[in-house]
């Protein structure tokens with residue numbers, strides 16, 4: 697299969713790169729900040745965002761969807777449970793929870809800090825977003841209290857997706873109340889293929 701990944705280092709592309717490395721799949725990397733909103737990427741992602749991928753010419757966007765598909769391509773690597781199993785349901789649960797109850801609030805703060813043009817930025821969203829993130833993080837904190845990883849107590853693609861969010865929160869100083877998430881992140885950083893950065 698010919699795989700092309702449009703990516704840019706410090707972004708959610710970290711998830712897809714990490715998933716490819718764990719899967720042991722070769723891919724062509726097209727990298728650069730200038731790809732964001734480019735005509736080339738808009739052919740794949742309706743909003744021209746990164747990451748975006750082509751699998752044998754077929755477009756796929758959303759980092760979680762790309763990572764999940766990568767994991768499904770290599771069942772022998774044990775990065776994800778089969779469709780229809782309880783563990784797969786837990787993968788879907790944690791991905792949806794992570795993106796909607798945690799990462800969405802980090803992203804909304806980022807948009808109002810540096811993504812949107814200055815004149816469009818709101819100045820009073822940060823406290824509310826931090827509180828909403830923390831409410832979600834309590835749920836994930838409990839999940840990794842008595843297990844090392846989110847699904848079936850073994851590393852999976854779910855941890856790649858969630859780990860990026862948890863690391864983002866660490867960078868924003870939001871992890872202090874969550875010792876279990878700090879330990880979880882430390883475990884993820886120990887993995888040889890981990891692409892998360894200590895920014």
Ligand SMILES: N[C@@H](CCC(=O)N[C@@H](CS)C(=O)NCC(=O)O)C(=O)O
Pocket residue numbers: 706707708709732744745746747757758759760811
């Ligand atoms: N939910 C998407 C988010 C993609 C996204 O927002 N990517 C950022 C880089 S991390 C981007 O391209 N931003 C440009 C923009 O917001 O217009 C995913 O996880 O892939």
